Structures are given as C-alpha cells and as structure tokens.
Amino acid sequence: MAxxxxxxxxxxxxxxxxxxxxxxxxxxxxxxxxTIAAAAFRYLRPTRxxxxxxxxxxxxxxxxxxxxxxxxxxxxxxxxxxANMVEEHFxxxxxxxxxxxxxxxxxHEGCNVIWRDEDRNFFCPCHDSSFAADxxxxxxxxxxxxxxxxxxxxxxxxxVKYQSFVNNTSERVVRG
Amino acid sequence: xxxxxxxxxxxxxxxxxxxxxxxxxxxxDEPTEGFSAWARTTAGxxxxxxxxxxxxGALLSFYYLPSxxxxxxxxxxxxxxxxxxxxxxSLHHYGSQLLTLFLVLHLAQKFWRRAYARKPVAxxxxxxxxxxxxxxxxxxxxxxxxxxxFFSTRIGEGMASGLPLxxxxxxxxxxxxxEISPLTLVRLFALHVLVVPFIILLVVIARLxxxxxxxxxxxxxxxVRNQFVRNATSASVVFFALALFATxxxxxxxxxxxxxxxxxxxxxxxxxxxxxxxxxxxxGRLALAAAAxxxxxxxxxxxxxxxxxxxSLREITGxxxxxxxxxxxxxxxxxxxxxxxxxxxxxxxSR
Numbered sequence: 001m002a003x004x005x006x007x008x009x010x011x012x013x014x015x016x017x018x019x020x021x022x023x024x025x026x027x028x029x030x031x032x033x034x035t036i037a038a039a040a041f042r043y044l045r046p047t048r049x050x051x052x053x054x055x056x057x058x059x060x061x062x063x064x065x066x067x068x069x070x071x072x073x074x075x076x077x078x079x080x081x082x083a084n085m086v087e088e089h090f091x092x093x094x095x096x097x098x099x100x101x102x103x104x105x106x107x108h109e110g111c112n113v114i115w116r117d118e119d120r121n122f123f124c125p126c127h128d129s130s131f132a133a134d135x136x137x138x139x140x141x142x143x144x145x146x147x148x149x150x151x152x153x154x155x156x157x158x159x160v161k162y163q164s165f166v167n168n169t170s171e172r173v174v175r176g
Numbered sequence: 177x178x179x180x181x182x183x184x185x186x187x188x189x190x191x192x193x194x195x196x197x198x199x200x201x202x203x204x205d206e207p208t209e210g211f212s213a214w215a216r217t218t219a220g221x222x223x224x225x226x227x228x229x230x231x232x233g234a235l236l237s238f239y240y241l242p243s244x245x246x247x248x249x250x251x252x253x254x255x256x257x258x259x260x261x262x263x264x265x266s267l268h269h270y271g272s273q274l275l276t277l278f279l280v281l282h283l284a285q286k287f288w289r290r291a292y293a294r295k296p297v298a299x300x301x302x303x304x305x306x307x308x309x310x311x312x313x314x315x316x317x318x319x320x321x322x323x324x325x326f327f328s329t330r331i332g333e334g335m336a337s338g339l340p341l342x343x344x345x346x347x348x349x350x351x352x353x354x355e356i357s358p359l360t361l362v363r364l365f366a367l368h369v370l371v372v373p374f375i376i377l378l379v380v381i382a383r384l385x386x387x388x389x390x391x392x393x394x395x396x397x398x399x400v401r402n403q404f405v406r407n408a409t410s411a412s413v414v415f416f417a418l419a420l421f422a423t424x425x426x427x428x429x430x431x432x433x434x435x436x437x438x439x440x441x442x443x444x445x446x447x448x449x450x451x452x453x454x455x456x457x458x459x460g461r462l463a464l465a466a467a468a469x470x471x472x473x474x475x476x477x478x479x480x481x482x483x484x485x486x487x488s489l490r491e492i493t494g495x496x497x498x499x500x501x502x503x504x505x506x507x508x509x510x511x512x513x514x515x516x517x518x519x520x521x522x523x524x525x526s527r
Contacts, residue, residue, distance in 0.1 A: 028408045032416075040260075
C-alpha cells in the first residue's frame with residue numbers, strides 16, 4: 001500500500017482498495033462452496049457393488065440329456081449400499097458339449113438369447129444376432145460368441161459360477 | 177455519473193444485461209453504519225443458510241427413500257456409511273434450526289429499524305419465509321421415520337385437528353387417511369421436498385423481482401459494497417461455525433418407528449421447543465388447538481404489522497422511550513433464546 005501511494009493519487013488508491021475489498025466476499029463464497037463441493041464429491045462417489053461369484057447348483061447331471069441346449073435360471077445376491085440385490089439370470093447347459101454352461105446374455109447389448117430348434121441356433125430377439133449350437137458367433141451385431149461360464153460337477157450335481165461380461169467387445173472381460 | 181465511470185468490466189456487463197441493479201435497489205433499505213449495519217447482515221446469513229438447505233437437501237435426496245421400509249434404512253446409511261453423509265445430515269438438521277433463529281433475528285432487527293413500515297413487502301416476505309421454513313422443519317422432522325418422527329407426526333396431526341371448524345378434515349388431508357400410515361410419509365416427503373421449497377422460492381423471487389420498493393433516499397453504492405462485504409463475512413462465520421459443529425455433532429436418529437420402546441422420549445428441533453414447552457402448560461386436547469391457533473395469530477399479526485401503523489409501537493422504538501423499549505425488546509429476545517438453549521442442552525444430555 002505504501003508503495004502504491006507514491007505512484008498513484010488518493011483517488012486511485014481508494015479505488016484499488018475498494019476493488020481489493022470486493023475480493024474478500026468472493027473469496028469467502030468460494031471457500032464455502034469449495035468446502036461443500038469437496039465433501040459432496042466424497043459423498044456422491046459411486047459405491048462398490050459387493051458380491052463374489054459363488055458356485056450355484058443348477059441341477060443333477062441326469063437332468064441334462066439330449067442334443068439340444070437346456071435353459072436353467074439361477075439367482076445371484078449382491079449388496080449395493082444399503083440394498084440387497086437378488087437378480088435372476090439364465091444359462092444354457094450343453095449336454096453334448098461335456099455339460100458346458102453358456103450365459104444367455106447376448107454379448108452385444110445383454111438381452112437374453114433364445115434357442116431356436118428349427119434352425120438349431122441361438123437367436124437374440126433384440127438385434128437379431130445369432131449363434132451356433134456351441135455358442136460361437138454366426139451373424140448379427142454381436143462381436144463375440146456366447147460367454148462360457150466356469151462350471152464343475154460335484155456329487156453328480158452340475159454347478160456354475162455366474163459371471164457377467166462387458167458388452168460389445170470382441171474379447172471377454174469380466175464386469176466389475 | 178461518477179459512479180458509472182467507476183464501474184468496469186463485469187459490473188458494467190451485469191448492469192447492462194441483467195436486472196441486477198433493479199434487484200439491488202429493491203433489496204437495499206436506508207444505509208446505516210456501525211452495529212446496525214452488522215445487525216443487518218442477518219440478511220446474508222439467512223440467504224446463505226437457505227442456499228445451504230437447498231444444497232444439503234438435494235444431496236440427502238441422492239440416497240433417501242420416502243417409504244416406511246426404506247426411510248430409516250437409507251437415513252442410517254447416510255448417517256453411518258456414506259462418506260460425509262452424517263455431516264450433510266447434521267448441516268441440514270441444525271442448519272434448519274439456525275435458519276429459523278436467524279429469520280427471527282432478521283425480523284427483530286427489521287422491527288427495530290421500523291423497516292416493516294418503510295418496506296412492507298420485504299417484511300411480509302420475511303414473515304412468510306419464517307412460516308414456510310418452520311413448515312419445512314415440521315415436515316422434514318418426520319422423514320427419517322424414526323421414533324421422534326412418529327411423535328412429531330402425531331403432534332402435527334393433533335395441531336391440524338385443533339384448527340377451528342375444519343380440524344378433522346385438515347388432519348385427514350395431512351395424514352392421507354384416518355391414521356398415520358405409509359401414505360403419510362410420502363405426503364410429508366412431497367410437502368417437504370417439492371411443495372414447501374417451491375413456495376419458498378416463489379417468496380424469494382417475489383421479493384427480489386416482482387415487488388418494487390424504492391426507499392426515499394438514493395441508494396449509495398459505497399454502502400452497498402461495504403454491506404456486501406459485511407454480509408459475506410457474517411455468512412461465512414456462521415457457515416464455518418456450523419460446518420465445524422456438524423463435523424462433531426451428529427443429527428439425532430432414533431430407533432425405527434416400528435421398534436418403539438415404551439418410555440422413549442421424543443424431542444422436537446430447537447425451533448419448536450417453545451411450542452413443545454407450551455404444550456406442557458396447556459391442558460388436554462385444548463393444548464394442540466391452542467398451539468395451532470396461537471401460531472396462526474402470531475403469523476397473521478406479523479404480516480399485518482406494516483398496515484397497522486400503531487402509534488404505540490413507534491413510541492416503543494422511538495425516542496425518548498427508546499431506552500426502555502430497547503431493554504424490553506432485548507430482554508424478550510434474550511429470554512426466548514436462553515430458554516430455548518436451556519431446553520436444547522437438557523435434551524442433548526438426556527439422549
């Protein structure tokens with residue numbers, strides 16, 4: 001300030017003082033807003049959805065016979081914040097492919113595919129992707145075949161570990 | 177004209193392209209200095225707290241669910257799990273009580289400067305704000321659907337039924353049925369987050385943009401600038417005090433309304449403690465009716481004040497009896513706040 005007064009006249013000095021004074025409320029508002037914003041960022045930050053893939057029974061091996069894929073449904077349970085999510089998923093068991101289990105979720109956008117006996121292929125009703133009886137891609141917008149799921153047989157019961165995969169990629173990436 | 181030359185950049189743009197100057201002219205009453213000028217920063221504090229209620233309310237609504245199954249669970253989640261959730265809830269909870277306090281102080285200083293006569297619309301807007309902020313507090317108190325919420329709903333129900341003539345109708349419309357039910361919670365939620373805030377915004381907008389009140393004296397820019405700095409200073413002092421307070425003191429959350437234990441002692445928010453205390457002195461069913469009617473009378477009188485032009489009021493605040501008036505006025509305010517504070521501390525220690 002002392003330096004300024006030697007260079008400027010009184011009028012200019014009071015003016016710059018007033019301009020400086022106006023910075024105070026602006027700085028105060030900014031600090032209040034920043035305090036709230038910093039906490040709000042932490043508060044609204046997306047939560048992790050908890051729930052590990054677990055082995056789920058999908059039925060005794062003796063049920064899975066014949067030459068066509070057999071559809072089964074299973075439930076998974078996950079925790080999202082305060083909520084418990086129970087979700088139903090569909091899988092296809094291929095009896096003639098050593099009981100391989102395929103996820104019914106279309107790798108394009110995730111609709112559930114259906115098995116068409118007359119054409120002997122899987123067909124997605126959403127965007128017309130089709131897949132061969134072993135799950136490999138035949139036609140349509142899907143960029144990979146149907147996703148195989150880890151499965152095992154224990155005491156004559158077929159078990160599967162349900163996973164979901166990222167949509168619309170050519171390589172398989174487990175979601176989450 | 178010198179003032180015009182004085183302004184530059186953003187200020188000129190604001191003056192030319194917005195109604196900001198008009199708004200300022202409507203807002204600003206006759207300039208005062210010293211203590212009076214600082215007393216008037218209750219305006220800035222009220223504006224800050226109001227904004228804070230809107231922001232923290234919006235943040236809470238990101239997790240809150242207005243259902244009897246979800247309300248207590250989601251509030252407990254905000255309180256215990258979500259990062260800084262307890263802080264926002266505490267800010268919202270105690271902020272609403274502070275807002276009521278500062279609105280009362282704001283009215284008190286307006287009353288003292290006889291601003292209600294000079295700027296009746298500003299006065300009425302402040303009274304309406306106080307009424308709707310209290311309505312907001314009353315409806316908000318029920319939202320966590322904990323044990324206190326249940327009793328606060330009971331009290332609200334009783335007060336509604338105490339209204340003359342249409343008491344029972346008012347009660348049923350408030351509850352959404354003949355009893356407190358899940359419908360009641362959704363109703364109170366809609367009132368709290370949609371209807372009342374909308375009315376509060378309307379009142380603020382009406383105050384800022386619709387009604388013009390030009391004071392006799394020309395507005396002085398230097399004063400406005402200084403007052404702006406004072407307002408921001410007071411507002412930030414209150415904000416950071418509340419912000420620190422809220423990091424330490426959690427907003428109360430009782431057991432879920434469904435797991436009520438006998439002997440549970442529900443307490444209202446600080447802004448309703450006087451009413452809570454009043455109900456202890458009034459007998460039976462009459463109490464809630466009297467409380468409802470008393471609230472009506474208080475607000476009607478405050479709204480009518482600018483039009484009453486009471487000579488005796490002028491004498492209380494005018495010379496030469498100013499000293500006595502000042503003493504009585506200050507004593508009344510002090511009594512009200514110390515008593516509220518006493519009850520408030522008692523409640524906190526008994527929790």
